[in-house]
Amino acid sequence: xxxxxxxxxxxxxxxxxxxxxxxxxxxxxxxxxxxxxxxxxxxxxxxxxxxxxxxxxxxxxxxxxxxxxxxxxxxxxxxxxxxxxxxxxxxxxxxxxxxxxxxxxxxxxxxxxxxxxxxxxxxxxxxxxxxxxxxxxxxxxxxxxxxxxxxxxxxxxxxxxxxxxxxxxxxxxxxxxxxxxxxxxxxxxxxxxxxxxxxxxxxxxxxxxxxxxxxxxxxxxxxxxxxxxxxxxxxxxxxxxxxxxxxxxxxxxxxxxxxxxxxxxxxxxxxxxxxxxxxxxxxxxxxxxxxxxxxxxxxxxxxxxxxxxx
Amino acid sequence: xxxxxxxxxxxxxxxxxxxxxxxxxxxxxxxxxxxxxxxxxxxxxxxxxxxxxxxxxxxxxxxxxxxxxxxxxxxxxxxxxxxxxxxxxxxxxxxxxxxxxxxxxxx
Numbered sequence: 001x002x003x004x005x006x007x008x009x010x011x012x013x014x015x016x017x018x019x020x021x022x023x024x025x026x027x028x029x030x031x032x033x034x035x036x037x038x039x040x041x042x043x044x045x046x047x048x049x050x051x052x053x054x055x056x057x058x059x060x061x062x063x064x065x066x067x068x069x070x071x072x073x074x075x076x077x078x079x080x081x082x083x084x085x086x087x088x089x090x091x092x093x094x095x096x097x098x099x100x101x102x103x104x105x106x107x108x109x110x111x112x113x114x115x116x117x118x119x120x121x122x123x124x125x126x127x128x129x130x131x132x133x134x135x136x137x138x139x140x141x142x143x144x145x146x147x148x149x150x151x152x153x154x155x156x157x158x159x160x161x162x163x164x165x166x167x168x169x170x171x172x173x174x175x176x177x178x179x180x181x182x183x184x185x186x187x188x189x190x191x192x193x194x195x196x197x198x199x200x201x202x203x204x205x206x207x208x209x210x211x212x213x214x215x216x217x218x219x220x221x222x223x224x225x226x227x228x229x230x231x232x233x234x235x236x237x238x239x240x241x242x243x244x245x246x247x248x249x250x251x252x253x254x255x256x257x258x259x260x261x262x263x264x265x266x267x268x269x270x271x272x273x274x275x276x277x278x279x280x281x282x283x284x285x286x287x288x289x290x291x292x293x294x295x296x297x298x299x300x301x302x303x304x305x306x307x308x309x310x
Numbered sequence: 311x312x313x314x315x316x317x318x319x320x321x322x323x324x325x326x327x328x329x330x331x332x333x334x335x336x337x338x339x340x341x342x343x344x345x346x347x348x349x350x351x352x353x354x355x356x357x358x359x360x361x362x363x364x365x366x367x368x369x370x371x372x373x374x375x376x377x378x379x380x381x382x383x384x385x386x387x388x389x390x391x392x393x394x395x396x397x398x399x400x401x402x403x404x405x406x407x408x409x410x411x412x413x414x415x416x417x
Contacts, residue, residue: 028375029339029359032382036340039381058356066360 003047004034007054014064026067033057074136075143082132082139087302089131095295097123098248099287163235173228180221187214208269209276215267216254216283220247237301244294251287325353325361327403329386330396333371336385362386370395 008027015023034053035045041056042049057063074082101120164172227243230236253259261271328351332342339359346353365371370392375384388396 026363028382029363029384032384033339033355033359035381036338036383040340040344063356066356067363 001047001050003051003054004031007034007060010060011063014061015067030057030063073143074139078139078143082135083302085135085138086128086132088299089135090128091295091298091302093127093131094124094298095291097127098291098294101248101252166232169228169232169235173225173232176221176224176228180218180225183214183218183221187211187218208264209279211267211269212264213279213282215263216251216286219250219254220286223247223250237297240297241294241301244290244297247290248287248294251283251290255283325357326365327396327399329358329361329365330370330388330392330399333386333388333392336374336387338383338385340383342386365392 008031011030012023012027015026034050034057037053037056038045038049042052097120223243223246227239230239254263264271328346329342332345337345339355339362342362343353343355343358362371362373366373366386369389371386372389372392373384373386375382377383
C-alpha cells in the first residue's frame with residue numbers, strides 16, 4: 001500500500017491546522033473510505049484497486065481543500081479592515097519617510113537611509129508590501145483566534161465629505177493668490193522697519209532669513225493656488241496630495257545644501273545669512289504641517305477609493 | 311441559465327439537515343454516500359466527509375470507530391444536542407415550506 005501511504009502523506013501536507021491528533025483523525029477517515037471504496041466498487045483491496053479509488057476521490061490538494069471550508073485565512077468581515085489599516089499604516093509610514101527625506105536624517109521608524117528622491121520612491125513599494133503583510137498577519141491571528149475582538153473602525157476617514165461649493169473653492173483660490181501677492185510684495189519692497197541707523201550683523205542675518213522665508217512661503221502659496229485653480233474646474237482630493245508633495249519637494253530643494261546658496265544668491269541674499277534659528281524653526285513647522293496634511297489626505301483618498309469598493 | 315451554483319448553495323444547508331435526519335441510526339461515510347446515491351441524491355464524498363467533521367466539532371454528531379470485516383469504519387450518529395438542533399431546524403424548514411407554498415398558491 002505504498003501508493004495509499006504516499007497519498008495520505010500528500011494530503012497531510014495540504015491539510016490546515018497544526019493539531020496532529022485532528023490531522024491524524026482526518027487521514028484515518030480518508031484511508032478508511034478509500035479502502036471501503038476499493039473493495040465495494042472494485043471487488044477487492046489491492047494496490048491497483050486502491051490506486052483507482054484514490055484517482056476517483058481526487059487529488060490531495062482537492063481533498064485537503066474541502067476541509068478548509070468555513071476556515072478562511074482572514075475572515076470576510078475583516079477584509080475592509082485589511083485595506084483600511086494598510087492604507088493608514090502606509091500613509092503614516094510615508095509621512096515618516098518624508099520626514100527622514102526632508103530633514104536628511106533617519107527619522108523613519110523602519111530604516112530609510114536614502115537621501116535622494118529615487119531612493120525614497122524605490123522604497124515605497126517595499127514599504128507598502130511590508131505594511132500589507134503586517135496588517136494581514138495581525139488579521140490572520142485575529143481570525144484564527146476566533147475571538148470577538150472589536151477592532152477600531154476609522155469612519156472619519158471613509159465618511160463621505162461634501163464637495164466644497166464653487167464659492168468656497170473660488171474663495172480658497174483668492175485667499176492663496178492674495179497670500180502669494182502679499183509675500184511677493186513684501187519680498188520685493190519690504191520688510192519695512194523704523195529707524196535710520198545701520199543694520200547690525202544680527203539684523204542682517206534676520207533680515208535675509210526673513211526674506212528667504214518669504215520666498216519659500218511665496219513658492220508654497222503659488223503651488224497651492226495652482227491646486228485651488230484646478231479644483232475649481234475639477235475638485236479632487238488627489239490634487240491636494242500632489243500639491244502637498246510638490247510643496248515638500250520644493251521645501252527640500254530650497255533648503256538643501258546643493259541649491260540653497262544658488263537660490264540665495266539669485267535672490268540677492270547673503271547665502272551665509274539665511275539660516276536664522278527662527279527660519280529653521282518655521283521651516284520645520286511648515287514641513288510638519290505639510291506632511292501631516294499629506295498623510296491625512298492620502299488616508300482619505302485611499303479609504304474612499306479602496307475601502308469602499310472592497 | 312446555469313443554476314449549478316445556486317443549487318449548490320441551496321443544497322449546503324439541506325445536506326446538513328438531511329444527514330441529521332439520516333443519522334438517527336449510526337452509519338459510516340461510504341454507507342451514507344451509497345444510501346443517498348440509491349435514493350437519486352448523489353453526494354460527493356469530498357463534500358460529505360468535511361461536513362460530517364464540522365457537525366461533529368459542533369457536537370451535533372458523535373462518532374465511534376468500529377472494526378468490521380478487518381476494516382476500520384467510523385460510524386456517525388446524532389448526539390443529544392443534535393436531536394434538539396434537528397428538531398428546531400425541521401420546524402424552520404416546515405415554516406419555510408409553508409411560506410413558499412402560500413406564495414406559490416398551493417396553500
